[in-house]
Ligand SMILES: Nc1nc2c(ncn2[C@@H]2O[C@H](COP(=O)(O)OP(=O)(O)OP(=O)(O)O)[C@@H](O)[C@H]2O)c(=O)[nH]1
């Protein structure tokens with residue numbers, strides 16, 4: 275089934291609109307958000323999962339500036355594409371605005387099931403990623419950790435090395451292997467497993 279664009283929230287003042295009137299055009303499917311550093315591949319992954327180029331993608335970080343909601347009909351979910359964090363060229367005012375916007379969104383959207391926290395397969399979790407993990411934890415938001423751009427790890431030994439380092443870093447943060455996935459939107463490696471996981475929802479997952 276064709277996915278559908280639903281709604282964009284461009285400013286904190288619009289967030290209450292989410293819960294007034296015809297909520298998300300009347301759609302009440304469970305929803306999750308795609309969170310991660312700017313340019314890590316959030317919008318690209320949404321397009322790869324939904325099977326249509328709905329979300330805007332760019333080589334330049336900072337492309338997604340608002341919260342966009344899409345209806346993923348194949349698995350009856352709503353997906354929120356969030357602006358990325360850690361965009362180095364953003365001004366301080368812009369960063370504050372991001373924080374305020376995202377904070378308000380997480381505090382208001384009580385029906386959010388959880389988030390996919392997208393990390394880069396090649397490095398990290400970076401300090402900004404660790405901040406995001408803490409931010410989500412403080413708000414009791416469940417997360418599934420997904421390493422994006424797995425295609426950039428060209429050799430078996432690079433993959434093994436990164437998986438080991440990532441498991442150690444995440445383990446130190448209390449994140450176990452069962453909620454960690456490695457995917458590529460380019461080669462589609464790992465996507466079927468991730469879709470299966472998303473069909474299950476977030477219940478009972480740390
Ligand atoms: N090699 C590779 N490149 C990817 C993959 N996914 C995304 N990219 C590239 O990464 C860049 C950023 O992709 P986006 O999807 O726009 O990233 P984003 O996280 O939405 O970025 P913001 O909207 O700025 O927060 C683009 O040049 C993509 O082509 C992948 O699986 N493999």
Ligand SMILES: [Mg+2]
Pocket residue numbers: 316317318330331337338355356358
């Ligand atoms: Mg984006």
